[in-house]
Amino acid sequence: MDLYLFILTFIIGITVGSFLNVLILRLPKGEDVIFDRSHCGSCEKIIHWYENIPLISYIFLRGKCSKCNSRISLQYPLIELITGLFALLIIPKYISSLNALVFIMKLGVFSIFLTIFVIDLRHKIIPNILNILLFVILLLTSVLTFSWQYIVFGIVIGVGFPSIVTWAFYKLKGEIGLGMGDIKLYGALGAYLGPIGIIHNIFLSCFLGSFIVGSMMILGKVGRRTKIAFGPFIVIIAFFQFFYPEYFSQLMSLFIFT
Numbered sequence: 187m188d189l190y191l192f193i194l195t196f197i198i199g200i201t202v203g204s205f206l207n208v209l210i211l212r213l214p215k216g217e218d219v220i221f222d223r224s225h226c227g228s229c230e231k232i233i234h235w236y237e238n239i240p241l242i243s244y245i246f247l248r249g250k251c252s253k254c255n256s257r258i259s260l261q262y263p264l265i266e267l268i269t270g271l272f273a274l275l276i277i278p279k280y281i282s283s284l285n286a287l288v289f290i291m292k293l294g295v296f297s298i299f300l301t302i303f304v305i306d307l308r309h310k311i312i313p314n315i316l317n318i319l320l321f322v323i324l325l326l327t328s329v330l331t332f333s334w335q336y337i338v339f340g341i342v343i344g345v346g347f348p349s350i351v352t353w354a355f356y357k358l359k360g361e362i363g364l365g366m367g368d369i370k371l372y373g374a375l376g377a378y379l380g381p382i383g384i385i386h387n388i389f390l391s392c393f394l395g396s397f398i399v400g401s402m403m404i405l406g407k408v409g410r411r412t413k414i415a416f417g418p419f420i421v422i423i424a425f426f427q428f429f430y431p432e433y434f435s436q437l438m439s440l441f442i443f444t
């Protein structure tokens with residue numbers, strides 16, 4: 187494979203990752219993600235463009251602010267690196283057909299998954315704009331591929347099924363299970379995964395979530411009343427459904443409900 191293209195793809199990936207850091211930092215605070223200048227979280231120093239080069243600046247600054255020396259979170263280079271590696275991982279599939287649009291779509295979906303994962307984990311929220319963006323990208327992809335019945339039933343089940351379960355749970359125990367952000371996320375995914383795919387996701391994400399949260403409770407890491415971020419579990423399952431459908435169907439054949 188062409189080395190030049192490989193490097194270019196990695197640069198695109200880490201640059202997208204750099205923007206994801208901005209989203210992760212600012213969306214939960216409701217700040218402008220396009221026009222505000224980046225500044226140090228401790229001393230408010232404006233960060234110059236040459237201090238904001240993905241991966242490279244972190245290495246040159248040795249992970250510290252150039253003015254106040256406070257540590258820059260490892261999360262920044264990590265998000266950049268993950269996005270860069272993911273771009274490299276998917277580019278060989280689309281290189282022969284030079285299908286740039288598919289590449290952009292896949293990188294976009296991955297970016298939203300990663301952003302939801304980190305924001306929900308840290309703040310226990312899924313910003314509306316991320317669900318809307320995801321829905322638009324998936325819907326545009328779906329209308330070119332699937333029938334309208336597939337899309338509509340996917341969305342209806344994605345929103346409806348978790349809503350009913352959450353409502354019943356609330357009536358029975360007086361506790362709120364899933365948040366609105368989670369339900370919207372299921373709805374957005376349903377537009378692409380379809381009725382069967384979204385049911386798979388709902389079951390597996392609940393299974394994974396119960397398993398991990400249950401284990402943490404046994405280990406005493408979380409209490410019974412601790413608010414749990416559910417988005418990361420949904421996103422992990424969706425990642426495999428979306429990017430590794432062949433492995434996913436093999437896994438699903440182990441279950442009865444395929």
Ligand SMILES: [Zn+2]
Binds near residue numbers: 227230252253256
């Ligand atoms: Zn500083």
